[in-house]
Amino acid sequence: MSERPAPTPTTETQHAAATLDGWYTLHDFRTIDWTRLKTVDATARQEMIDEFVAFLASLEDVEAREEGSHAFYSILGQKADVVLMVLRPTFKELEQVELALRKTRLYDYMIPSYSYVSVIELGMYRGSGDGDPYENPHIRSRLYPTLPKTAHVCFYPMSKARRDGDNWYTLSMDERKDLMYRHSMIGRSYAGKIQQFIGGSTGFDGWEWGVTLFAEDSLQFKKIVYEMRFDEVSAKYGEFGDFYVGNILPKEELGTFLG
């Protein structure tokens, strides 16, 4: 694992909140070229599916060794058909997963529809306690997580506003701390219903964070996002990209999905 710098302590001045940064994250959204796939004969299609299942099984091996994690979901609507979310310690390892995906035969029937690069991030608005946070087992489990395999996923990118009047980046640290505290209190009321993974993406991708939510009950996505819209940090400063929602796609069901 690459060495991480110790987070800088926060003061009352106007500066960036220190972050703890974990595994790098790629969300790879693809649309299936159904028209072309339908022309493939049953034997060749089964071979493609078997090869892709073996690819997913190889990701499971990495996850079992706790050297990364992934989640594979189908996506509702026309924005994409599937998403592979992958977590790895380095950009290089993310690239290796991308390359392995590209080398599968099924990839020839997948059209890229969207992707997002970020790094699992914990904002240290309240400090990180005593000792090296990267050695704290609780913090490590959040920075280097095994992703849930819940029934549903919801992904969207977001930024904090930099408008005249409502500019997150000109607020003092104390103001941001207070707002994030209120945000976290709403979040906590969804304990047991939603698990959130925030990927910091400033300098990596088109928005500042990628938000990935996992839930067994899909309605909880609407409830938390709606409730947060009334909270000042989202109401005044939240800017949002497209939402992608979908269902878990276990590798054992890939044959039915593509068949």
Ligand code: VOV
């Ligand atoms: C499932 C619930 C949930 C919980 C418990 C939760 C808690 C927390 C805590 C404690 C913290 C700060 C420290 C850290 O852990 O980083 C955060 C941080 C963050 N969040 Fe959050 N959040 C949740 C959920 C949650 C949602 C649903 C959203 C989307 C907002 C919306 O309007 O659609 C979100 C966004 C963020 C972001 C973009 C950040 C980083 C902002 C920054 O300026 O750094 N978040 N969040």
